Amino acid sequence: MSSKMMGFDEFPQIARTETARAIYLIDVDTCEIVYMNKSAKDMLQLAYEDDSYCGKKCYTVLQGLNSKCRFCRNNLLTTECMFVEEIYQPSVQRYLQVKSILFNYMGRRLRFEILYNFKEEELEQQKKYLDQKLEQIRWVDNLTGLYNREKYSSLLKDIEIKKIRHIGIVDMDINGLRNINATKGYHSGDRVLIRIAALIKSVFGVNSFRVGSDEFVSLALNMDKADFEAKVAALKAKFSAETDFRVSVGSLWSDNCRDIYKKVSQANAVMEATKSFGYKNLTADYNHKAESAHRLLAEIAEGRFKVYLQPKINLQTGLIEGAEALVRKIDDQGVIIAPDNFIPGY
Numbered sequence: 001m002s003s004k005m006m007g008f009d010e011f012p013q014i015a016r017t018e019t020a021r022a023i024y025l026i027d028v029d030t031c032e033i034v035y036m037n038k039s040a041k042d043m044l045q046l047a048y049e050d051d052s053y054c055g056k057k058c059y060t061v062l063q064g065l066n067s068k069c070r071f072c073r074n075n076l077l078t079t080e081c082m083f084v085e086e087i088y089q090p091s092v093q094r095y096l097q098v099k100s101i102l103f104n105y106m107g108r109r110l111r112f113e114i115l116y117n118f119k120e121e122e123l124e125q126q127k128k129y130l131d132q133k134l135e136q137i138r139w140v141d142n143l144t145g146l147y148n149r150e151k152y153s154s155l156l157k158d159i160e161i162k163k164i165r166h167i168g169i170v171d172m173d174i175n176g177l178r179n180i181n182a183t184k185g186y187h188s189g190d191r192v193l194i195r196i197a198a199l200i201k202s203v204f205g206v207n208s209f210r211v212g213s214d215e216f217v218s219l220a221l222n223m224d225k226a227d228f229e230a231k232v233a234a235l236k237a238k239f240s241a242e243t244d245f246r247v248s249v250g251s252l253w254s255d256n257c258r259d260i261y262k263k264v265s266q267a268n269a270v271m272e273a274t275k276s277f278g279y280k281n282l283t284a285d286y287n288h289k290a291e292s293a294h295r296l297l298a299e300i301a302e303g304r305f306k307v308y309l310q311p312k313i314n315l316q317t318g319l320i321e322g323a324e325a326l327v328r329k330i331d332d333q334g335v336i337i338a339p340d341n342f343i344p345g346y
Contacts, residue, residue: 022115026058027108028074033058034110043115045091064090077102077111141210143190144197152209152217159221159260167260168220168228168253169267170204170235172196173275175246177214192245199242203235217264225253248275262294269293304330 022043024036032055036046046053046061059065059072077083082099089096097116102109139151147155159167174196181189196216200208204218211217220228232251239247250271254263273293299305309323329337 024113024115026111026113028077028102028111029109031057031059031068033061034108040115043092043096043117044089062089062091073100074111079103141197144193144210146197146201146216147206147209149209149211152211155207155219156260156264159219159257164257165222166220166224166228166253166255167257167263168223168225168232169251169264170218170220170232171250171264171267171271172200172216172218173248173271174214175248175275177245180245195242196239196245196247199238200235203231203238217267220253225255228253248272250274266294269297299329306330306336 022037022040024040025034026032027034033053034055036053044062053061059067059069063069071087073083073085077100079102082101084097084099086095087098088094099114099116101112103112104110139147139154141148174192177189177192180192193210193214197208197210200216200218204220207221208218209216220231223231228251232249236249239249248271250267250269250273252263252267252270257263270293306328308326308328310326311320312322312324313319314321327339329339329342331337
């Protein structure tokens, strides 16, 4: 049915008062275009000089698709008020604002649409909005709202390049998150993660990251040692006040950012020591402990420790009835080092 057959002058008042704008009409039940004025064709840059578009599917003419648009909002239309949305138009490669309303005409349910071009300042705002959304998708952890591991890795690379005077690193791990998920459900585990993230951000701000399923890191850049240690203490106090979870915390402060990845490993080693041995408070020697832990892990990886079995012989029968396992360390020259020489306080 063409616009001439329908008699455009008989359309409701809203149609007659909007004829200077870009408008078109769509049958919401058949998705067929029944009318389009010249302003709409010009705005959409469609090469239709006559009414040949009438009866064609709207998704074919407007979107170049063979089936109904996934974003179709026809079911939301009412006859009471305008429905406003932003739709991407492939023909002009940009978003247009669309205002729509539903009305009945000669037994057909028609969608009356008015197209608007965004002003330049609106386009710039739209671009910024899209850039922010893309940045959020790339850098932000969806569950906690903290930055993710990719953002953390990017910042570490920047730290290697930039001259940052001081750095404080806080490495945190939730004790028993797997058990919380198993006994109380993943929704409980998610609530714990969200709560911990909020506590971390309240103390250390935006440079806080979720770097694993149950591990977090905060970086304090150009913060002096006293302020950093005060913040670490404040965060530990917040964690201790919670009854639903426990968090192991390892921290390290340095007056330079050289070997940043080594420092990150040291802070992680302190956290692991805290988690494994139940340390409550690490004193001023935590840097030394971190270095010792890091060195020990490296020596284990290098195969510096050997296990020897010393036979246990029954003196009455003369038979071997077992063995005692003895750990010995091997130095760079291949010489065996007894435990009293490599275990402090042995």
